[in-house]
Amino acid sequence: MSQLAKIFTRASSGMDAPVVIIEVHISRGMPGFSIVGLPEGAVRESRDRVRSALMNSRFKFPQGRITVSLAPANLPKHGGRYDLPIAIGLLLASEQLKSKIKLDNFELYGELGLDGTLRFTEGLLPAVIAGSQAKHNLILPKQKADQYALVHGANIFPCQNLLQVCEFISEMSDVEQLAYQSADEHTSYDSDFSQVKGQHHAKRALEVASAGGHNLLLIGTPGSGKTMLAERLPSIMPSLSNNKALECASIYSVADRAIDISKFKVRAFRSPHHSSSAVALVGGGSIPKPGEISLAHEGVLFLDELPEFPRHVLEVLRQPLENGKIHLSRAAQQVVFPARFQLIAAMNPCPCGFYGDGTAKCHCTADQIDKYKNKISGPLLDRIDMVLSVPPLPKEVLLEKNTNDAEKSKTIRKRVINAHNIQLQRQGKSNDNLAADEIEELVELNQANKQMLSAAIDKFSLSARAYHRILKVARTIADLDNSDSVNTQHLTEAISYRRFR
Incomplete structure (x- = not known):
């Protein structure tokens, strides 16, 4: 039997x-x-x-x-x-x-x-x-x-x-069914942009990056506020939808990470150390687990001290930055993890960190500075939409006491959400996810703007990818201005964010 x-x-x-x-x-x-x-x-x-x-x-x-x-x-x-x-x-x-x-x-x-x-x-x-x-x-x-x-x-x-x-x-007793719990729409944040003194140009750049989902590189001397600014980026980003929040929570569940229900709709902020390996960044293992880029899905991946990361580790970011996902192949199985993150990176202007700060602290030679910057490959830089110089904070601003007049994250977030909603209504996705033909169709250039872009391409030796990223940033700036068309002012600001050398 x-x-x-x-x-x-x-x-x-x-x-x-x-x-x-x-x-x-x-x-x-x-x-x-x-x-x-x-x-x-x-x-x-x-x-x-x-x-x-x-x-x-x-x-x-x-x-x-x-x-x-x-x-x-x-x-x-x-x-x-x-x-x-x-x-x-x-x-x-x-x-x-x-x-x-x-x-x-x-x-x-x-x-x-x-x-x-x-x-x-x-x-x-x-x-x-x-x-x-x-x-x-x-x-x-x-x-x-x-x-x-x-x-x-x-x-x-x-x-x-x-x-x-x-x-x-066996129906000998009942088990209480788990009741559905909707996520709190009023999300709270641990930090606020009003805590950052000065750096209005950097705050503007982060607002543009947040509104369009653009990648950003911050270059500045030690103590200029690069990390402080980056850490406050999630506080101005739109909250996650229910479906996106569940997708992000699923990644954390697979990675065996704790899920904070109180911050269910808050976008992730991941900041791996520069000693992290390629596997730690993209994921892996005999039983594939998500890495930092997947844990930062729909959120921010912050790479501080960017040139200190091993070059081969940074190069693994190139494909996910384009595709928004990472394919992991192992002997037993092949898996795909989502990895549509916003890359925010920070670095010093030279090995000692004080080049261009207005003092005589820096003794780096031109060759040393070039070698330091060349640690970041051209293909990776090509995938970064915006490059911003963050100057040291003047002592007059530093000694001032914070007042209630400083713009809060809540105010900036309203403008970002408005621009984000414009993009969703127009094309169903953020500007950073637009294909080349889509952005060219959305941005009509007059003769003067074409000449300006032509001069920028020659001056900065821009690739086709970099050209289209300028158009995407310009389209985002226009959305923040509630403008249906991209004008010269929007293009000028977008081009200003492409200076690295």
Whole structure:
């Protein structure tokens, strides 16, 4: 005599959550417990966790030959999420549990403790989203379940232990369904632009960059406020939509990072150290995990001391800056992570940092300065829309006390959101995401503007990519001015942001 049970769950494969059918078969023969279907170490170890959890929950561990199949067989399975469905499958197959609910409409997730406690499992958010889209009910650990309440339409039943799941399946007791929780529309920020003294030109550049999603390089002496300005950029950026916020939260879930529900719609700000490796930046590992560029998706990636990053590390940014995603190929699997971030970089003007500050501190030679700047490759610079010089703060401004007259982030954010909405209504995306033919169609140049651009191309040796990025920045400046057309003033300001040498 043999018994068979089927339970549904989902695997983790990058940002995807493919359905996994767990089949549990108990037959006569020599006692044994085998798991098939490309299980990695943590999945194979579930045999011992499930055995102890069943016995400590006052169930009998089935005798006989036990075969657990994780289908599809060619999909790698990793993590502890399969413990609960395997345990329920064993109880159903051994007839210790009678299901009075239709399990075909349920998906089960959760790692089991030896006492039967359900533990939090990393990377479940993409599975919760996929399960809700499939109109399935979900049983998962109660620990940290609040983050899943942000998924609209998800029928989630959080449980504390194996016994509670069994009582729910046999309808001996009810489990309170997790109520949908809408994200707070009134987001709060830790920092504000009113805290920055002076630097009005830099604030204007950051406003333009934020409104159009443009990449920006800040060049200035130590202490001029580059990092302080960059850290306040998220406070003037438009809040994330629900779908975008869920996508960003899913990346954090896959990377096993904490999700702050109070800042669900606030754009991410990631600032990796210059000693970070290429894998830390773009992601990787035997089981691919998102890197800093994916954690900064729809937010800001700030690279301080840009020339101090190894050149080969910076070069890996070139493709994601263009495509907005990163392809990771490993022996076991190939995954794609989203990586549409806004690059904000900062650097000193020379190795010592004091070139052009109006003092005699700098003793760098022209060759040393050129060598320092040449650490950043031309192709990467070509992908940076705006380059801005941040001068040292005059002592008169530094000694002044901050007043309430300083423009707050809230005021700047209103202008940015207005420009952002203009772009969405006109083309359905931000200016930085426009293709070359789209931006040329949106920006009509008269003869005088063509001559100005021609002179800029000759003077700065601009590539076709750089030319189109100037047009995109000019279009953003016009949007901030509520102008339907791009005029000479807008183009002049956009060209002024292309000076690096």
